[in-house]
Amino acid sequence: MDKKVFIVAKREYLERVRTRWFVIGTLLFPAVIAGFSIMMAYVASKGGASSAVRHITIINTTSTDLGQRVADALMADTSVAGPDTIKPRVLNVAPADLAQAEAQASSEVKLPNHIAGYLVLSDSTLAGKSVRYAGRNASSITDMDKLQSTVRQAMMMVRLQTEGVKPEIITDLTKTRLRFNTERLSERGRTGSGQAGLFAGLIVGVMLLMLIMLHGQNILRGVIEEKTTRVAEVVISSVKPETLLAGKVIGVGGVGLTQQVAWLAITAYLVSFFMPIVLKGTTVGASASANAAAASPVTGVLNSLTPMVIGVALGYFIIGFVFYATLFAAAGAMVNSEQEAQQAAMPVIALVMSAWLCVNPIMLAPTGKLAVILSWLPWASPIIMPIRMGMTTVSPVEIAGSMIVAVLGSIAAMWLGGRIYRVGMLMYGKKPSFREVAKWIKYA
Amino acid sequence: MSDLAIDIRNVVKRYEEHVAVRDLSLQVPRGSVYGLLGPNGAGKTTTIRMILDVILPDSGSITLFGQPNTNPGVLDRVGYLPEERGLYKKMQVRRVLSFLAELKGIGAAEAARRIDEWLERFSLKTADKDWGESKVDELSRGMQQKVQFIATLLHDPELVILDEPFSGLDPINAQALKDAVLDLKRRGKTVVFSTHVMDNAEKMCDSVCIIARGEKVLDGAVSAVKRGAGARHVALSLTGGAQNGVSSVLEDTQLVRTVDDNTNFFEIELAPAADPQKLLRRLIDAGANIERFELVQPSLHQIFLERVGAQGIETGMSGHG
Numbered sequence: 001m002d003k004k005v006f007i008v009a010k011r012e013y014l015e016r017v018r019t020r021w022f023v024i025g026t027l028l029f030p031a032v033i034a035g036f037s038i039m040m041a042y043v044a045s046k047g048g049a050s051s052a053v054r055h056i057t058i059i060n061t062t063s064t065d066l067g068q069r070v071a072d073a074l075m076a077d078t079s080v081a082g083p084d085t086i087k088p089r090v091l092n093v094a095p096a097d098l099a100q101a102e103a104q105a106s107s108e109v110k111l112p113n114h115i116a117g118y119l120v121l122s123d124s125t126l127a128g129k130s131v132r133y134a135g136r137n138a139s140s141i142t143d144m145d146k147l148q149s150t151v152r153q154a155m156m157m158v159r160l161q162t163e164g165v166k167p168e169i170i171t172d173l174t175k176t177r178l179r180f181n182t183e184r185l186s187e188r189g190r191t192g193s194g195q196a197g198l199f200a201g202l203i204v205g206v207m208l209l210m211l212i213m214l215h216g217q218n219i220l221r222g223v224i225e226e227k228t229t230r231v232a233e234v235v236i237s238s239v240k241p242e243t244l245l246a247g248k249v250i251g252v253g254g255v256g257l258t259q260q261v262a263w264l265a266i267t268a269y270l271v272s273f274f275m276p277i278v279l280k281g282t283t284v285g286a287s288a289s290a291n292a293a294a295a296s297p298v299t300g301v302l303n304s305l306t307p308m309v310i311g312v313a314l315g316y317f318i319i320g321f322v323f324y325a326t327l328f329a330a331a332g333a334m335v336n337s338e339q340e341a342q343q344a345a346m347p348v349i350a351l352v353m354s355a356w357l358c359v360n361p362i363m364l365a366p367t368g369k370l371a372v373i374l375s376w377l378p379w380a381s382p383i384i385m386p387i388r389m390g391m392t393t394v395s396p397v398e399i400a401g402s403m404i405v406a407v408l409g410s411i412a413a414m415w416l417g418g419r420i421y422r423v424g425m426l427m428y429g430k431k432p433s434f435r436e437v438a439k440w441i442k443y444a
Numbered sequence: 445m446s447d448l449a450i451d452i453r454n455v456v457k458r459y460e461e462h463v464a465v466r467d468l469s470l471q472v473p474r475g476s477v478y479g480l481l482g483p484n485g486a487g488k489t490t491t492i493r494m495i496l497d498v499i500l501p502d503s504g505s506i507t508l509f510g511q512p513n514t515n516p517g518v519l520d521r522v523g524y525l526p527e528e529r530g531l532y533k534k535m536q537v538r539r540v541l542s543f544l545a546e547l548k549g550i551g552a553a554e555a556a557r558r559i560d561e562w563l564e565r566f567s568l569k570t571a572d573k574d575w576g577e578s579k580v581d582e583l584s585r586g587m588q589q590k591v592q593f594i595a596t597l598l599h600d601p602e603l604v605i606l607d608e609p610f611s612g613l614d615p616i617n618a619q620a621l622k623d624a625v626l627d628l629k630r631r632g633k634t635v636v637f638s639t640h641v642m643d644n645a646e647k648m649c650d651s652v653c654i655i656a657r658g659e660k661v662l663d664g665a666v667s668a669v670k671r672g673a674g675a676r677h678v679a680l681s682l683t684g685g686a687q688n689g690v691s692s693v694l695e696d697t698q699l700v701r702t703v704d705d706n707t708n709f710f711e712i713e714l715a716p717a718a719d720p721q722k723l724l725r726r727l728i729d730a731g732a733n734i735e736r737f738e739l740v741q742p743s744l745h746q747i748f749l750e751r752v753g754a755q756g757i758e759t760g761m762s763g764h765g
Contacts, residue, residue, distance in 0.1 A: 007543070008547075011539075015539075230528040230529060230530030231531050233498070233526040234524065234526060234544065234592075236498050237519065237524040238519065239547055426498065426499070
């Protein structure tokens with residue numbers, strides 16, 4: 001291969017990496033993603049409920065200790081945020097005095113910095129029918145979920161006790177935490193967690209989509225810059241247009257790859273560094289499982305990344321980028337300004353999006369007809385295949401076949417794009433019609 | 445080792461609507477300054493682009509220094525200044541120059557050394573300001589033109605091709621360019637430039653080729669071209685212009701075939717078999733106040749007008765040269 005390819009690629013790479021926007025984009029994106037995922041993990045570990053669920057008055061009109069049980073359960077729950085100095089107040093009243101107790105509690109709710117609300121436990125509650133709550137946080141879904149589940153559990157315990165079940169057995173029976181672990185089974189045996197595989201496939205798909213949308217359009221803009229500044233003619237008198245095009249694709253692709261590797265590394269570092277610090281407050285009781293839950297997607301993804309999967313994903317990644325980058329370059333060579341570029345890029349963007357919009361249906365049916373067909377279409381397979389491979393077992397024959405078709409598709413794109421590029425780079429003036437472009441392809 | 449820097453044989457380039465270059469052959473000797481002359485749309489830029497293998501001819505052959513121009517490395521010996529000029533605007537001057545030199549096979553370290561030399565020569569690098577560190581779009585238009593010229597010559601090419609180099613240059617830069625071309629010639633380089641300004645060509649070129657409508661009209665050494673046109677021309681200067689009956693004398697087709705009227709100066713082509721002495725007598729009789737009457741070789745401009753004519757400038761041919 002012409003060594004001038006690397007001179008062109010070097011320029012494309014260095015000039016882009018040197019810009020302020022590259023540095024900002026590379027650092028900011030992982031910070032946002034890491035911040036978001038830590039926040040999600042934090043919320044998940046806290047069960048979402050605020051300390052307000054403890055800052056209530058419990059009015060118990062049943063003749064049982066249901067009120068105290070609910071209060072104790074709320075205090076024992078580690079997923080509730082905030083200090084445990086605030087405790088629910090339990091009022092055991094006769095059904096006849098309920099109206100008065102309620103009026104008293106509701107006036108307290110209205111006072112500033114006082115209780116958040118009050119909970120009414122009646123015989124109807126004990127019968128498993130209804131429970132009533134009034135308070136400032138009544139529209140908080142997480143708080144209400146917490147109260148509901150706590151009351152339900154306490155009610156079960158009281159009823160079991162009434163039925164004469166031993167207290168130790170009751171505790172044992174009601175304190176169960178059910179975690180739902182999934183594992184994918186295939187002809188080749190266990191291949192890691194089902195979710196993790198899908199997750200890994202989706203990451204590859206999303207990253208390729210971002211690479212195409214961000215850096216593919218970067219190529220388009222670069223080509224237009226060379227045309228509008230007329231530097232193209234000097235460059236093309238030194239290197240063949242095909243060499244220039246190849247250098248561009250390699251250089252800009254390298255920029256994209258650098259950025260994405262940096263994104264993955266920085267995000268992983270930030271998450272692994274800050275996650276334990278943020279989750280430290282919950283390192284009692286449920287902590288082990290919470291940490292395990294937070295860590296499981298990461299380890300799961302890592303476990304499902306066998307060298308084979310990484311190799312195939314990287315292969316599709318490169319093929320997909322080359323395919324679209326060449327088309328973007330050809331689109332850029334056809335036009336003379338940034339404004340026209342948006343129009344010229346539309347067919348290429350539509351092609352990417354047509355593949356991306358099929359991701360959802362394919363996730364629902366990874367072995368369906370649509371999935372199989374798309375795996376054989378070169379503009380869709382680089383996005384679709386990694387996701388399918390993450391979800392189900394795709395036969396090596398199908399993978400190899402799809403890859404060969406994708407490679408052939410990329411070669412066709414390079415041939416076509418190269419011809420349009422060769423002629424278009426030196427064509428100024430009005431935007432060509434499709435007939436004219438067809439002629440370029442013929443005459444180049 | 446061929447004596448020809450460029451040898452074009454029977455080159456044809458057809459586009460859908462028209463023939464840009466038809467059956468063109470021309471030879472540029474090594475070490476010469478060669479002018480490619482023609483009206484706009486004549487096929488000059490198309491020819492130059494084919495020499496540089498930017499576009500492919502439909503038929504015919506092009507060799508540079510005796511090798512096909514498609515041979516790897518041949519074009520590294522050529523420097524090219526296109527008519528449409530431009531550089532990467534957001535790039536540092538030094539990096540642009542280094543990039544373009546590296547594309548011509550010069551190592552980065554060697555390029556850096558030469559860039560300093562050239563920037564100093566064009567006073568773009570002085571004790572208090574180094575424009576090489578600036579971005580291209582921070583430079584004035586004149587400075588950008590200098591940078592572009594440096595880019596053309598940085599790899600010390602044996603053949604320098606300049607497409608309409610004088611267009612858009614102020615008189616000072618135009619003079620600097622002429623000096624640079626003569627300097628290249630002294631150092632044994634070959635220079636080819638295209639222009640439609642005959643005056644520049646006549647003063648600078650050893651040989652010329654006039655093309656129109658994609659065809660060669662004539663070519664050869666400037667002296668031979670002028671000799672070939674014959675001494676049937678009269679340079680006439682009149683004080684106070686063509687007054688009285690002078691105009692009717694100049695309109696007499698028995699004596700005058702064509703006249704290029706510049707108010708006070710006339711370049712006259714005599715009619716076949718007309719006697720210049722008779723023309724002089726008639727002018728004196730008509731009361732002309734003659735400052736100069738001289739039998740001369742025709743100017744390139746005159747030859748061009750005669751051979752190409754007004755119809756040589758084909759309308760509706762968009763694009764370049």
